[in-house]
Amino acid sequence: MKLRNLITWMACVVVLAGCKTDDEFDGPSLNDLYGAFSIVTPLETSADTVDFSAGETVNFTAAFSKNVSWKLEIKGLQSGAVKEITGFSNLLDANNALWTGTTTKLPFFKVEDCAVQLTFEAESDTLSDTLFVSGTRTYPGLLLGDFEGTANPGWTSFVQSGADMSFGIQTNSAGAAQGNGYFDIGGAVDWDYLIAYLYMPATAYGAPTFNLSSNPEEVYFNTLLFKPESLNNGIMLFQFPEDDNGDGVFTAANEDMYAIEVQMNQNNWSQLSVKYSELQSLVNGQPAAPNGNGVREPNKLTQVNILFLANPASGYANARLDYMIFTEGEALQP
Amino acid sequence: MRITTKTIALLLAAGLFQTLQAQDDKKISFTGAARGLYYGDKLTQDSSEPDTVTAPKLNSGHVMVDLGVNIRPNKNTEILGMVRVRNDYGGFWGSGVTFDVRQLYVKGVIGGIFKYQLGDFNYRMSRYTFWNYDQEVISQQPTIFRQQTDVINYEHFYDNDNSRRQQGASLGFALVFKKFVKELQVNAVTTRVRASDFAQTDDRLFSGFNMQLVQSKYLNLGFNYANLYDVSGTSKNNVGLRNPVMTGTIQAVYGFKNYEAKLDGEFGKSRTFYQNSTTAPDWNGKFLDFNLKLSQTKWGVHLSGNAIQIGSAFRSPGAQTKRIDFSQQALAYTRITNNQELRPFTMLDLMRESSFYVMQLRPYLMEFAPKYDNITPFGDATPNRQGMIVRLRYEKKSSPITAEFAHYALQEMRGEGTLNPRKFSRNQLQAEVKVNEYFKNWKKRFNVSVSYRSDQTTREGEELVRGVDLKTNVLSTGFELEVLPSFDLMFGLQQIAYQGFDYTAVRNNFSEIFNFNEYEVDGEETMLAYGARYRFSEKTFISAQISRFNTQNKLSTLPAYDLNQFMLLFQMKF
Numbered sequence: 001m002k003l004r005n006l007i008t009w010m011a012c013v014v015v016l017a018g019c020k021t022d023d024e025f026d027g028p029s030l031n032d033l034y035g036a037f038s039i040v041t042p043l044e045t046s047a048d049t050v051d052f053s054a055g056e057t058v059n060f061t062a063a064f065s066k067n068v069s070w071k072l073e074i075k076g077l078q079s080g081a082v083k084e085i086t087g088f089s090n091l092l093d094a095n096n097a098l099w100t101g102t103t104t105k106l107p108f109f110k111v112e113d114c115a116v117q118l119t120f121e122a123e124s125d126t127l128s129d130t131l132f133v134s135g136t137r138t139y140p141g142l143l144l145g146d147f148e149g150t151a152n153p154g155w156t157s158f159v160q161s162g163a164d165m166s167f168g169i170q171t172n173s174a175g176a177a178q179g180n181g182y183f184d185i186g187g188a189v190d191w192d193y194l195i196a197y198l199y200m201p202a203t204a205y206g207a208p209t210f211n212l213s214s215n216p217e218e219v220y221f222n223t224l225l226f227k228p229e230s231l232n233n234g235i236m237l238f239q240f241p242e243d244d245n246g247d248g249v250f251t252a253a254n255e256d257m258y259a260i261e262v263q264m265n266q267n268n269w270s271q272l273s274v275k276y277s278e279l280q281s282l283v284n285g286q287p288a289a290p291n292g293n294g295v296r297e298p299n300k301l302t303q304v305n306i307l308f309l310a311n312p313a314s315g316y317a318n319a320r321l322d323y324m325i326f327t328e329g330e331a332l333q334p
Numbered sequence: 335m336r337i338t339t340k341t342i343a344l345l346l347a348a349g350l351f352q353t354l355q356a357q358d359d360k361k362i363s364f365t366g367a368a369r370g371l372y373y374g375d376k377l378t379q380d381s382s383e384p385d386t387v388t389a390p391k392l393n394s395g396h397v398m399v400d401l402g403v404n405i406r407p408n409k410n411t412e413i414l415g416m417v418r419v420r421n422d423y424g425g426f427w428g429s430g431v432t433f434d435v436r437q438l439y440v441k442g443v444i445g446g447i448f449k450y451q452l453g454d455f456n457y458r459m460s461r462y463t464f465w466n467y468d469q470e471v472i473s474q475q476p477t478i479f480r481q482q483t484d485v486i487n488y489e490h491f492y493d494n495d496n497s498r499r500q501q502g503a504s505l506g507f508a509l510v511f512k513k514f515v516k517e518l519q520v521n522a523v524t525t526r527v528r529a530s531d532f533a534q535t536d537d538r539l540f541s542g543f544n545m546q547l548v549q550s551k552y553l554n555l556g557f558n559y560a561n562l563y564d565v566s567g568t569s570k571n572n573v574g575l576r577n578p579v580m581t582g583t584i585q586a587v588y589g590f591k592n593y594e595a596k597l598d599g600e601f602g603k604s605r606t607f608y609q610n611s612t613t614a615p616d617w618n619g620k621f622l623d624f625n626l627k628l629s630q631t632k633w634g635v636h637l638s639g640n641a642i643q644i645g646s647a648f649r650s651p652g653a654q655t656k657r658i659d660f661s662q663q664a665l666a667y668t669r670i671t672n673n674q675e676l677r678p679f680t681m682l683d684l685m686r687e688s689s690f691y692v693m694q695l696r697p698y699l700m701e702f703a704p705k706y707d708n709i710t711p712f713g714d715a716t717p718n719r720q721g722m723i724v725r726l727r728y729e730k731k732s733s734p735i736t737a738e739f740a741h742y743a744l745q746e747m748r749g750e751g752t753l754n755p756r757k758f759s760r761n762q763l764q765a766e767v768k769v770n771e772y773f774k775n776w777k778k779r780f781n782v783s784v785s786y787r788s789d790q791t792t793r794e795g796e797e798l799v800r801g802v803d804l805k806t807n808v809l810s811t812g813f814e815l816e817v818l819p820s821f822d823l824m825f826g827l828q829q830i831a832y833q834g835f836d837y838t839a840v841r842n843n844f845s846e847i848f849n850f851n852e853y854e855v856d857g858e859e860t861m862l863a864y865g866a867r868y869r870f871s872e873k874t875f876i877s878a879q880i881s882r883f884n885t886q887n888k889l890s891t892l893p894a895y896d897l898n899q900f901m902l903l904f905q906m907k908f
Contacts, residue, residue, distance in 0.1 A: 021755045022748040026646055026718075027839060027847030030751035034852070035798030065798065 032067040032090075040064055043092070043118045043127035052101030052109075053135030059094040062118060062127060066090055069121035072097055074131065078112040078173075081105065092118070101137030103334040106224060106269035107177040108323070109133055141222075141327035142210060144200050144304060147181040154204020159196040162189035164316055167196045177224040177269045177322040185308040186318030193235075195317060197307040200324075208248050209300055213328055216277035216296035221304075222332035223272050226320035227264040233314035234264035236321075239305035240279060244292040250302045256292035261285050264319050273331035298326075361407065366400040366416060367907045371485065372423065373686070374900040377667055380886075381893035388670045395423040395902075400436050411442035449506045457504060457523050458497035459544050462581050462600055462621060463560040464652035466498040467713030469691075470706040471681050474764065474785050476812020476826035478863045481877055481903055482685040490691045492657065499693055500525035500540070519546040527562065527695050534571045536564035540652065540695060556583035558602070562651045562695055566609070573611045575697050579604040579650045592632040599624035606649040606845075614844050619648030623714065634730025639722060646718035646748040649845070651695045653715035660701040662690045667897070675892055680859050681706075681830060682883045682897060698845040705832040705855045708791045708804055709742060709758040718746045719758070734771035738764050750839055751850050754793050756802060762787045778816035785810045791836060804834035804855075820869040824879065831858040857887030865901075874906040 041063035050058040060072055067090045074083040082105035087096045103109060111133055118127040145152065147169045159167045165187035173180040187195050202210045212219050227234060241250040241257040250257070258279035262272060276298045281290035304324075310317035325332060372395035379385050402416030418436040439453030458464060472483050486492075491499035502525030509518045521544045528538035543559040558581045564574035581602025588595050601622035608614035620643075627638035664683040669676055684690060692700075702711035710716050721744035728737045740762040746755035764785040770776040787808040795801030812826035833856045840849040865879025879901050886894030 021746065021753070022646070023753070025749040025751060025753055027751050027850060030799045030837060030850060031796065033751070033850055034800065035796075 029067060031065075035066045037068060037120070037123045037125070038065040039125060039127065043116070043129050045116065045129055045131050046094070047131075049132045049134050050099075050101075051135035052133065052137040056135075057098055057100050058131060059099065060085075060092050060097040060116065060118070060129075062092040062097075064090045068123060071119050071121070073117045073119070074099060075115050075117070076109045076112050076133070077115060079107050079110045081107050081109045083109070101133070106271065106334060108179075108334060109136055110173070110179075111136060139323075139325060139327070139332060141325045141332070142205075142212065144205075144324040144326070145183070145321075146179055146323050147176075147183045147321065148179045149181065152200070152204050154201060156199045156201070157197060160187065160189045160192060160194060162187045162195065164188055165196070166318070167198075170320075175226075175320070177226065177320075179322075181322075182226070183321040184318070185321070186316065188316040189310070190312045190315075192312060193309040195308045195310055197305060199303055199305050201303040202301065209243060209302055210298070210326065212276075212298040212301060212326055214297060214299040216279075216298055217275065218328050219276040219298040220327045220331045221260075221272075221274050221276065221279075222327055223324040224269055224322040224334075225262065225264065225266075225272055226269045226322070227267055228318055229267045231316070231318055232265055233310045234317040234319045235309040236262040236264055236319060237282075237305075237307040237309055238262075239303075239307065240276075241302050241305070242292065242297055242300040243302045244295075244297070244300060246300070252291065254291055256281065256290040256294065256296070258282075258290070258296060264317075269320075269322075271332065271334060275331075361405065363404045365402040365404050365414070365908065367488070367905070368399045369485070369906070370397045370902070370904040371395050372900075372902040375666065376898045377670065378896040378898070379670065379893045380895060381671065383672065385671050387672050387674055388667065392666060393423070394666070397421050397423070402437070410444075410446075411440065413440050414438065447507050451504045452502075454499065454501050455504060456491060456493055456495075456497035457500050457525070457542075458495060459542050459560060459652065460556070460558045460581055460583055460600055461714050462602060462623070462650055462653050463544075463558045463579050464498065464540075464542055465713065465715070466492060466496045466655075466657065467653070467715070468496070469657040469684065470703065470711070471808060471830060472684050475810050475828060476783050476824075477781070477814045478812055478824040478826035478865055478879055478881075479685060479810075479828060479861070481867075481879075481905075482901070485903070485905075486685070486688060486691060489688050490657070490693055492691075498652070498655075498695075500527075502526055502540075515547060515549055517546075517548040519548070520544070521546075530565075530568040532569055535569055536566065536571055536574055537568040538562065538564050538575065538697075542652070552587050554583075554585035556585075557581075558583065560650065560652050562697060564609075572609075573614070574609045575606075576609055577604065577606045577649055577651055577697060579652070589631075592630055594627075594629040594631060596627045596629070597624070598627070604647075604649050606647070608844070615846055617647040617649060619645040619717065621645060621648045621715075634728055634733060636725070636727040636729065638725045638727075640724075641722055642714075642744070643720040643747065644715070644717050646746070648715075648717045649699075650715055651697050654699060654712040654717070655692070655694075655696045656700045656702065656712060657692065658684060658690050659692050660690075660703050662687075665689060670895065671892060677892065678887075678890070679703075680883070680885050681828065682859075682861060682899075698843060699841060704791070704804060704836055704838060704853060705806060705857075706830065707789070708806065708836065709744065709760050709789055718748055718750075719744050720747045721745055721758075734768040736766045738762075750847060751837060752793075752796060752799060754796070756791055756793045756836075759790045759792075760787065778819070779822070780813065780815050782813040783811065791834075800835065800852075802834075802836045804832070804836045804853075806830065806832045814867075822867045822869070824863075824865050824867060824877075826863045826881075827861070829858060829860045832856075854889055855887065856889050857885065859883070859885040870906075873908065876902075876904045878902050 043062045046059045050056050067088055069088050072085040081103050084104040085097055089096060114131045114133055116129040116131055151169055159165055166184050169181050170184045171181045176182045185196050189195050202208055239257055239259045242255060243250055244255040259282040260274050260279055277296055280287045308319055375392040377390045398418060398420035400416055400418050402414055405413040415438050416436040418434045420432050422430045437454040439451055439455055441451035443449050504523040506521040524539055524541045527540050530537040540562050545557045547555045561578040563576050566574050581600050583600045586597040603620045605618050607616040623642045625638055625640045627636060629636045664677060664679045664687055667677055723742050725740045742760035744758040749755045766783045769780040769782055789806040791802055791804040793802035808830050810828045815823045817823055835854045837850040838853040839847040840851055842848050861881055861883045863879050863881035867875050867877040869875045881899045883897040
């Protein structure tokens, strides 16, 4: 009797140990490693025209015989802007190939035709398509200047009387990072570091301080900067004076002024985004103790100062500015 | 259940007591071994272009003595210190002589209850927690080949009980009960697997705990806990391995008349993770292994069936660390041909090359050679296996013949690189015959052995992925014939043939598969040997043998080659 029970019990164990296999596998797919590559479904766009300013998006679809590393490149035929989307999959769809109008390589996209190209890391195949952008993306935030049209009358400025001086908004669609205009600063000043400055007071935007969050971890200062390839001597200094005591006036002797200094050594357009909490109090380019309460308070910011500097012995210097904006929560996603 | 005053007894130390008492009058004794080994090799390549670069003949060998002093300062303590003096042939006047400490330990009994051992010792737990499985291919060879394998095993403390040599401390005691439960055995061990470098490498320890409850002669229950872990704070590295394994065991026996049924099972789980690491995996694995054996004792027939299920994430370094490190390269004839190509290892190298063998636990799945064993490369604890094993054995005290047939029908629990699992099939036949026992007046030994193993791994191909079909056949046969008193003639033949294709997993340091290599073989290895042995005693002999080894791999750029070997071995244990 006991033996029979033992055998029955053992039989149950055998049944339980029946050969059921997992519905997933270990390691990379053999098909991906050793299978042949082929295009199952060609590249297609979900729309021929997209208006990002209206909140529209566009996605791309394609299917392959195996998982591969792929790169989707969308290039603005007028602006030269480039958006890249990469992935490793056997399928392109709205989950991994969605475009919301952002840019990977500056400048920004314009209203223009775009060429779409899909390439693969280990395969020679290339798939192409076209797309028309009828409206460009809008960016949430406090826009200080996109330098389209004329300058804000509330801005103040100073320009040294040096040689070959340039200072002001230029309209040139091929030279702008966004839209058709940008702010150009240049010249040769052989007696001073300062070439010119542009002050953007909060009053120019209708209030004694900028309408920003009081949390410096949430606020980002963003701008696009351009440096000609032949020049490496420009220094862009951004200053952020605060009205600590709320008397409506910034007093340098006893109130905070934070800053960031950028050595202009990156060719062509690049993006500068800095979190407000990472700004430093600077004296002659070196960190120093702030003169006020020592608390970074974006909501007490009275003005943004843009100073273009260069070593007086270095000769002519030039830079461009475009699309200056405060964003909250994250840096500008171009 | 009540423990009486007399029932607390040291059962595990009983053997030690007996030994100590028997030898109580000798406080110091000597133990050890001596060996003289010589190899004379000659390489012959089957190539139209003569190899003018590789020296075809090679002589090597050594003489060594392991001398141990066994000190028993009192009846409860034993101390052993063993030194090795070794001289490779060619070293004269001390120039090639090495002195090493081979082993050191102290063991004894505390208070007549606790058995302890400190220093070097062999330790074993269950088959899925701490078990040193035999090496591939060469474990079931005829005597003439086993002589070389025994040298390797002795060098690495590989005992027949599948224990592992460790360095640390162990403790054990047992409780005997009056009612319901017969006995409770408790053992614990901690050993040091790796020493800290005080910079980036932590101390690594292995700890084990085993509790065995002997309810009666019919039922035996066990609990095992094993853990390989890094000790935080012993280096500046804050990432530390943790690999605990917990298992339960059951043994139930029931017999009536000439029949006996025995259930033997082990089941458990493991977890493998690296503390403070965000990149390392955190694996939880499970397994179960139940064996039911039915015996007809009068006829000597035993039929058993195993049901196993071992998860792909089951990791137990104590059971899965292999003896052979297949990432090593043979030292003899490392490169051959005029192009000095690397010579892949063969079964001859596995028999001779001590450098292939490891003793310390590895926290990852080691490389293995699918051409030798693609089904159980990590022994019974090979992860990612499920299925049945059936054995039919004939063994009877009064019969001079012992034979066993085993059939494995296994498959992966989880596919590798595909949802399709590999399927494994093994048929294995072993037989040993003491021929002289068939004749009344033939007292001299005449043992014949034969074994044959046929393995096959298959997996159906997919539209774009090649199917798997790898076959391995291993044939071993031999005899030892005593022609004069204590003088034996020996013969042995072993052949391994392998052919087919598989993908081998490439794993990272965490044993995660990140790639697969295509693995294709078509070749065979044959070793034929004959020789003579004179036995001075059961523990001392001298043996001379000549063997011819041949290998060819049709897919290799290396030519087929022969390796003729002369071996002279003197071995003594005392």
